[in-house]
Amino acid sequence: MSTQVTPEAPARPAKAAGARPDTVLYDAPGPRARRRALAGSVVATVVIAALVAVVVSRLADAGQLTAEKWGPVLDPGNEVFDQVWRLLGLGLRATLTAAAISIVLSLVLGTLLGSLRMMLPGSARWPLVGVMELLRGLPVVIAIYFASRVLPDIGVDLSGLPGEDGLWYLVIGLVAYNVVIIAEILRAGVASLPRGQREAALSIGLTHGQTMRLVLLPQAFRVMLPALVSQIVVVLKDTSLAAVLGIYPELLRRANRIAQNLDNPIPMVVVAGVIFIVINVLLGRLAVYLERRMSRRTAH
Amino acid sequence: MDAITENLGLFAEGYLVSLQLCLWGLVGSLVLGTVVAACRVSPVPPLRAFGTSWVEVVRNCPLTVVLFFFAFGLPEIGVNASYWVFGVTALIVYTSAFVCEALRAGINAVPAGQAEAARAIGLTFTQSLRTIVLPQAFRSSVPPLGSVLIAMFKNSAVVGAFGVGRDLFSVGNSLTSAQGYAALPVLTGVAIGYLLITLPAGGVLAVVERKVAIAR
Numbered sequence: 106m107s108t109q110v111t112p113e114a115p116a117r118p119a120k121a122a123g124a125r126p127d128t129v130l131y132d133a134p135g136p137r138a139r140r141r142a143l144a145g146s147v148v149a150t151v152v153i154a155a156l157v158a159v160v161v162s163r164l165a166d167a168g169q170l171t172a173e174k175w176g177p178v179l180d181p182g183n184e185v186f187d188q189v190w191r192l193l194g195l196g197l198r199a200t201l202t203a204a205a206i207s208i209v210l211s212l213v214l215g216t217l218l219g220s221l222r223m224m225l226p227g228s229a230r231w232p233l234v235g236v237m238e239l240l241r242g243l244p245v246v247i248a249i250y251f252a253s254r255v256l257p258d259i260g261v262d263l264s265g266l267p268g269e270d271g272l273w274y275l276v277i278g279l280v281a282y283n284v285v286i287i288a289e290i291l292r293a294g295v296a297s298l299p300r301g302q303r304e305a306a307l308s309i310g311l312t313h314g315q316t317m318r319l320v321l322l323p324q325a326f327r328v329m330l331p332a333l334v335s336q337i338v339v340v341l342k343d344t345s346l347a348a349v350l351g352i353y354p355e356l357l358r359r360a361n362r363i364a365q366n367l368d369n370p371i372p373m374v375v376v377a378g379v380i381f382i383v384i385n386v387l388l389g390r391l392a393v394y395l396e397r398r399m400s401r402r403t404a405h
Numbered sequence: 406m407d408a409i410t411e412n413l414g415l416f417a418e419g420y421l422v423s424l425q426l427c428l429w430g431l432v433g434s435l436v437l438g439t440v441v442a443a444c445r446v447s448p449v450p451p452l453r454a455f456g457t458s459w460v461e462v463v464r465n466c467p468l469t470v471v472l473f474f475f476a477f478g479l480p481e482i483g484v485n486a487s488y489w490v491f492g493v494t495a496l497i498v499y500t501s502a503f504v505c506e507a508l509r510a511g512i513n514a515v516p517a518g519q520a521e522a523a524r525a526i527g528l529t530f531t532q533s534l535r536t537i538v539l540p541q542a543f544r545s546s547v548p549p550l551g552s553v554l555i556a557m558f559k560n561s562a563v564v565g566a567f568g569v570g571r572d573l574f575s576v577g578n579s580l581t582s583a584q585g586y587a588a589l590p591v592l593t594g595v596a597i598g599y600l601l602i603t604l605p606a607g608g609v610l611a612v613v614e615r616k617v618a619i620a621r
Binding site: 130132138141142145146150153163166167238239242243250251255258259338343345346349350361364370371374377382385389 | 446447448449450451452455461462464465466467468469470471472473474477478481482483512513515516517519520524530534538559560561562563566567574577581587588589592595596599600603604607
């Protein structure tokens with residue numbers, strides 16, 4: 106595409122702006138570029154439609170589009186419809202429970218850990234930084250597996266806690282990882298504040314702890330709210346790691362169990378995926394909304 | 406620690422298998438992610454729509470769901486492959502969405518004035534793309550791309566946990582479950598194995614970031 110600045114390009118900004126993505130890659134298209142884009146659109150539509158047709162015919166040939174496969178999740182008249190959705194509901198509740206507990210614990214412990222890291226004097230900070238780096242480099246699934254295998258092995262008894270053991274292994278693994286992430290997000294938030302905030306707080310006689318608690322952290326939370334919401338999406342997705350390890354009956358594991366009973370893996374995995382996507386898209390919207398609001402309000 | 410020293414060979418093999426998983430994921434997700442990013446910033450609306458929906462769907466779906474879909478769904482329509490192939494493909498598909506977003510963020514970080522100035526001094530579209538926009542876009546994509554790739558290295562453990570066999574996770578699993586070793590030392594060994602992938606990767610990333618950093 107050799108789009109040169111054509112004389113008429115500035116004359117049609119409204120039309121061009123509507124069709125253009127927010128990119129520096131190209132200028133407002135001239136007549137030739139528009140013709141090419143149109144031709145490209147036609148070709149792309151045909152190719153995408155052909156791909157979709159191939160997939161659909163593959164699905165149909167394999168008998169995957171029958172009421173037998175999809176009825177249990179889509180047809181309220183199906184005999185197992187109620188049961189399937191009751192089980193999925195239980196799974197969703199288990200997923201949300203694990204995610205909620207993990208997020209709250211990670212926020213509380215992450216704030217403590219982050220403040221500790223920022224307030225410790227240089228030499229005392231290193232062991233803490235070392236542990237944090239190790240935890241950050243460890244895959245979450247390993248952390249959860251570690252919790253579920255090692256804790257019972259060394260005699261840690263979680264049966265006093267409400268819920269099943271699996272829930273707490275999942276929570277411990279998720280928290281161990283996310284505590285560090287949250288601490289780092291807050292540290293970045295505090296670092297983004299103007300230096301004068303801390304200096305002013307100290308000069309009016311607040312202690313280091315008070316400065317952190319009353320002045321820096323509240324602002325850091327506000328600045329980093331979008332990042333924290335995005336981290337909630339990550340935690341929610343990571344709860345499904347329990348399905349791979351088979352330790353906790355969350356949404357995906359429930360869906361997989363149902364799929365084994367009804368022999369319809371495609372519909373069940375798709376349904377579980379759609380539920381995750383809907384929740385996460387909503388959370389993503391929330392993060393974008395918070396970011397917009399934040400950029401309007403913090404104009405320092 | 407006997408559990409580790411006695412089975413050092415197994416751990417070493419597991420490490421190499423896990424590393425292989427990471428490298429396949431690295432190459433595949435960079436290629437696929439670049440293709441999706443190219444679609445997403447192209448001037449062709451259907452391709453943009455395809456790129457956007459790809460990213461939205463894949464990014465908001467847990468990797469485990471993608472894995473289950475590939476490993477249990479595809480055989481239903483007659484696509485048969487080993488868990489290894491399904492696992493690597495799922496990892497690539499999942500990571501491609503994040504690679505795409507990192508690249509797109511890099512392109513959007515180039516100030517519009519750069520492209521305008523390039524056009525003003527008479528560079529053609531290809532020239533301005535090749536010499537002005539993309540080099541800068543690439544440089545500012547490096548930090549987010551690096552975090553995406555390190556996250557992918559960690560996600561390769563999920564593929565391992567799913568059961569591709571012989572990788573670090575499977576070694577840990579078989580030593581503790583089938584051979585009755587105590588969990589703590591074995592899993593510490595597994596953890597060290599993964600740290601030997603992610604920590605050096607983080608080091609390499611830091612070096613690369615320093616090399617390509619530009620002051621804006």
